[in-house]
Amino acid sequence: MSWITRTRQQLTGFLARRDTPDNLWTKCKNCGAMVYTKEWEDNASVCPRCDHHDRIGPKARFAQLFDGDYRVLPAAKVAEDPLKFKDQKKYTDRLKAARAATGEPEAMMVADGQIMGRRAIVGVQDFAFMGGSMGMGVGEAFLAGVDAALAASAPYIVFTAAGGARMQEGILSLMQMPRTTVGIQQLHDAGLPYIVVLTDPTTGGVTASYAMLGDVQIAEPNALIGFAGQRVIEQTIREKLPEGFQRAEYLLEHGMLDMVVHRRDLKDTLGRLIGLLMARRIAA
Amino acid sequence: MSQYLDFEKPIAQIAQRAADYRAAGDEAGARHAEGAARRLLAETYARLTPWQKTMVARHPQRPHFTDTVKALVADFMPLAGDRAYGEDEAIIGGIGTLRGQNIPVVVIGHEKGSDTASRVKHNFGMGRPEGYRKAARLVELAGRFNVPVITLADSAGAYPGVDGEARGQAEAIARATAAFLAAPVPIIAAITGEGMSGGAIGIAAADRVIMFEHAVYAVISPEGCASILWRTAEKGQNRAADAAEAMKVTAADCKALGVIDTIVPEPLGGAHRDPQAAIASLAMAIAAELQPLLAKSPQQLIRDRRAKYLAMGRTL
Ligand SMILES: [Zn+2]
Numbered sequence: 001m002s003w004i005t006r007t008r009q010q011l012t013g014f015l016a017r018r019d020t021p022d023n024l025w026t027k028c029k030n031c032g033a034m035v036y037t038k039e040w041e042d043n044a045s046v047c048p049r050c051d052h053h054d055r056i057g058p059k060a061r062f063a064q065l066f067d068g069d070y071r072v073l074p075a076a077k078v079a080e081d082p083l084k085f086k087d088q089k090k091y092t093d094r095l096k097a098a099r100a101a102t103g104e105p106e107a108m109m110v111a112d113g114q115i116m117g118r119r120a121i122v123g124v125q126d127f128a129f130m131g132g133s134m135g136m137g138v139g140e141a142f143l144a145g146v147d148a149a150l151a152a153s154a155p156y157i158v159f160t161a162a163g164g165a166r167m168q169e170g171i172l173s174l175m176q177m178p179r180t181t182v183g184i185q186q187l188h189d190a191g192l193p194y195i196v197v198l199t200d201p202t203t204g205g206v207t208a209s210y211a212m213l214g215d216v217q218i219a220e221p222n223a224l225i226g227f228a229g230q231r232v233i234e235q236t237i238r239e240k241l242p243e244g245f246q247r248a249e250y251l252l253e254h255g256m257l258d259m260v261v262h263r264r265d266l267k268d269t270l271g272r273l274i275g276l277l278m279a280r281r282i283a284a
Numbered sequence: 285m286s287q288y289l290d291f292e293k294p295i296a297q298i299a300q301r302a303a304d305y306r307a308a309g310d311e312a313g314a315r316h317a318e319g320a321a322r323r324l325l326a327e328t329y330a331r332l333t334p335w336q337k338t339m340v341a342r343h344p345q346r347p348h349f350t351d352t353v354k355a356l357v358a359d360f361m362p363l364a365g366d367r368a369y370g371e372d373e374a375i376i377g378g379i380g381t382l383r384g385q386n387i388p389v390v391v392i393g394h395e396k397g398s399d400t401a402s403r404v405k406h407n408f409g410m411g412r413p414e415g416y417r418k419a420a421r422l423v424e425l426a427g428r429f430n431v432p433v434i435t436l437a438d439s440a441g442a443y444p445g446v447d448g449e450a451r452g453q454a455e456a457i458a459r460a461t462a463a464f465l466a467a468p469v470p471i472i473a474a475i476t477g478e479g480m481s482g483g484a485i486g487i488a489a490a491d492r493v494i495m496f497e498h499a500v501y502a503v504i505s506p507e508g509c510a511s512i513l514w515r516t517a518e519k520g521q522n523r524a525a526d527a528a529e530a531m532k533v534t535a536a537d538c539k540a541l542g543v544i545d546t547i548v549p550e551p552l553g554g555a556h557r558d559p560q561a562a563i564a565s566l567a568m569a570i571a572a573e574l575q576p577l578l579a580k581s582p583q584q585l586i587r588d589r590r591a592k593y594l595a596m597g598r599t600l
Contacts, residue, residue, distance in 0.1 A: 079600040082541070083532050087513035136597050143594065165481075165503045167513060170531040171543050172597050174503040177482065178489040179597075181462050182590045205503070207454035208442075208482040213462060227454035227482065228444030232508075236444050246449060256452050 028052050044263045053220045053263055055200060057102065058109035058124035061159055065122060065267050070113025073148055075105040076140030083170050091168040098129045106137035107162070110145040112152065116271030118278070121149040123158040127201070132162035134206050135169035139176035142210060146183035153283065155193040155274045160211040164204020177209035184213050193277040195270065198225050198248065198257070216273055217257045218266075219248035225256075287556075289339050295324050325553045332498065334533050335525035338506055340498040340554045341478045342440075347559035348409075349376055349395040349436050352476065355563040356434070356570070357391055358383050363425075366417035369451060374407040374443070375415030375487065377422040379431065385571060387578075390426040392419050392487055393436030396477070410443035413456035416486045420456075420463035423471070432470040432577070434570060437484040438477030440505060457486040464489040465589060468582030472573050474566060475499045475535075475544065476555075491589050492573040494546040496566070498554050500533040501544065542596055546573065 026040040027033070030052035040047075044064050045054040062070055085091040099105060107129035111122055123145040125132045132138075142158070149156040165173035187194045196214030198207075201224035208227055219225060226246035234241060244250045248260045261269050288296040302317035332340065340346075353360050357380035364371045377392040394411065397403035419435075426433045442453055464471060464487070473490035479501040495501060502509075509531060510523035538544040548569040555562035577585065 079597070082597070082600045083530070085530050087526070087530060088515075139597075167504055167509050167531065169503075170533070170541075171501055171503055171538055172541060172600075174481065174485055175543055175593070175596050177458075177485050178461055178465060178593045181458070181465055181489070182593050185462065185466060185590070205482050208457040208486070209461060210458075212452075212455040212458040226449050227442065227457070228449065232444045233446060233449070237446060241446065245446065250450075254450050254452065256455055 029054065046263050051221065051262070053200065053222065055127050055161065057126045057128055058104065058111075061124045062109075062111050062113070062122065064263070065115055065270070066111070066113035067115065067117065068113075070111045070122075073110040073112065073141075073144050075109075076137065076144050078136040078140050081168070082136070082172060083168065085168040085170070087168075094130060094168070102126060102129045104129055106141055107132045107134070107166075108138045108141035110141055110148065112148055112154075115157075115267060115274065118271060118274050119152055119154040120270070120274055121145050121152065121154050121156045123156070125159060125161045125199075125206075127161040127163075130166065131164075132160075132206070133164060133166035133173070134162055134176045135166035135173045136176070138162075138166070139179050142176075142180045143183045146186055149187060149192055150190055153190070153192065155195065155278060156187055157195045157197065157270060157274075158210065158214075159197045159199055160202040160206055161199045162202055162204065162206040164206060174205065177205050180210040181213065184210060191281050191283060193274055195273060197261075197266065197270075199223050201225070203227065203229060212256070215277065218269065219251065219257050219260050220263060220266075221248055221260055223248040225251050287343070287345060289336075289343065291336050291339070292325075292328065295321055295328065298324060322552070329498075329553055333525065334500070334528035334531075334537075335506065335522070337498050337534055338478065338500050338524075338528050340556070341496075341500045343554065343556040344398070345556040345559070346477055347555055347563050348398060348438065348477075349393040350398075351559055352436055352563050352566065353378075353380075353391055353393070355560065356383060356567055357381060357389065360391070363422060364418070366414040366421060368414070368417060370414045372407075372412045372415030372418060373405055374409050374411040374439070375419055377418055379426075382432075382434075382570075382574075384567070385574065388429075388431045390422050390431050390433045391436070392422055392433065393476075394439040394483075394487075396438060407443060409439045410441060411439065411483060411486070412443050412445070412448045413451045413453050416442075416453075416456035416460040419487050420460040423460075423463045423467050427467045427469050430469060432574060433464075433467065433472070433490075435471070435473045435487045435490065436476050437473060437479040437488045438475075438499075439480060439483040440478060441480045442483035442486070454482075457482045460486045461489050465593070466586065468586060470574060470577035470580070470585060471589075472570055472577070474548070474570065475501045475538075476566070478502075478505075480505050489589075489593070491577055491585060491592070492546070493544045494548050494566075494569050494573060495535040495538060495544045496548050496555060496562070497535055497550040499535060500528070501535075501538050502528075502531050502533040504531075506531065506533070541600065
């Protein structure tokens with residue numbers, strides 16, 4: 001360990017203890033490197049040492065993707081806690097905590113803007129908000145994005161990130177699978193591209209619905225993508241999982257993705273794609 | 285002879301008493317005890333908890349796909365394979381004539397198996413990608429020939445295995461759901477036992493969703509939910525029962541939430557006590573649901589089905 005690394009680690013330890021909100025350093029969760037937060041963010045929250053793609057929320061994603069200004073769609077109104085669900089905590093308390101922590105109303109935000117001069121509706125799921133879980137709020141946000149795309153005759157790009165369905169909404173969360181699928185079919189009918197970018201992690205019912213139904217399927221490097229959780233699989237088959245199992249590159253190799261794209265190339269890739277797919281579009 | 289569930293022990297004891305009376309030649313005593321057992325059975329089943337319903341829904345003697353299809357469909361002809369990789373016997377599909385209606389139907393459903401050999405053969409009703417791809421293929425086939433579709437969902441979930449993941453379990457379920465939502469023919473989905481998670485919805489997006497009185501329908505098994513949300517539970521506590529309660533898994537709950545349309549009555553003491561009566565009840569419900577759908581045009585069916593799912597949950 002070099003002197004500078006050691007000092008950096010001591011420094012962040014010190015800062016963390018003081019709970020400083022504006023950490024000067026960011027520690028890579030993959031390689032452990034300490035990177036200036038400024039440098040980290042300038043690099044789109046990708047580790048400059050090992051290329052680890054850190055999880056980012058909707059606002060950072062919009063800022064990276066859109067040419068300039070963009071408009072965030074108003075959050076859809078849904079029944080709050082329709083089941084009056086309570087486990088060891090009340091669902092309403094979990095929602096409150098997630099809202100306080102992220103400053104966002106739900107686990108998906110949708111915005112309207114331009115990518116390389118072309119209008120696009122972009123939905124981004126936020127893993128930081130209750131694991132990105134899909135309930136009525138996410139379903140309605142997804143469908144609001146569909147409506148916006150239909151109204152603007154623009155492509156719809158969705159960044160997925162979720163542990164799966166929101167159990168606290170019970171069977172209603174499962175119903176978001178067919179509901180979002182109907183939205184995608186409306187885009188098909190209108191001849192509008194629906195592009196999925198799978199980010200780390202995307203699992204469960206989200207993967208088994210709108211995350212796998214893109215006209216084009218893109219993933220960020222090394223993103224965990226699957227239906228069943230790794231712990232559940234290990235318990236079922238009682239053996240160790242193969243190296244790289246359920247990672248983006250594994251899915252690419254198994255024919256589930258069109259491409260794995262580094263974050264720095266995403267904007268360019270998406271801009272070119274929507275240009276090509278929209279060029280000879282026949283409006284419904 | 286019925287296998288008694290844990291919560292049915294008091295009923296089993298009275299039934300045993302009746303048998304003892306009869307063996308001793310006391311017919312009047314036996315009749316009296318039988319009456320008491322029946323009354324207790326009725327009382328118990330009138331107020332089953334969500335967890336008890338989960339047990340009933342999983343009862344090994346509950347009618348399964350093979351029993352049901354035999355009674356429902358004359359000349360059932362199974363159709364196999366996904367045309368891509370293999371044949372998954374956890375999800376069976378085929379075509380035949382719906383008894384009493386005299387029209388062809390495509391029937392698709394989970395089969396759990398009824399003894400060790402058949403459970404292994406059918407992988408306990410836990411489908412792999414091939415099963416969902418076959419389901420999508422058969423729905424498309426039904427659409428091409430204007431044949432209504434009936435599905436019977438009864439699965440603990442899609443199979444969580446390395447092979448299934450490698451072959452796109454998630455994509456297969458998503459694609460099957462999409463095929464159901466795009467079909468130009470009537471679809472009736474019946475939740476007959478346990479309808480768990482993506483494994484169920486992959487064959488259950490339908491014009492009309494009906495559910496057996498003691499079936500359960502949930503986004504995740506109560507055990508799975510409990511292990512995630514009640515992580516710090518002390519040993520011995522049945523948190524799955526709490527999870528079943530909290531997730532609102534019963535037919536009455538699903539109806540109140542607008543997720544299912546009709547509750548199908550079961551015989552006294554659950555479908556496993558009289559499978560043929562249960563199947564007859566299901567057949568009547570299917571016939572009643574099918575009639576109005578047959579009058580709709582393909583465009584109307586698709587439009588109404590989509591509108592139904594878009595509206596779901598919006599007025600809660
Ligand atoms: Zn790194």
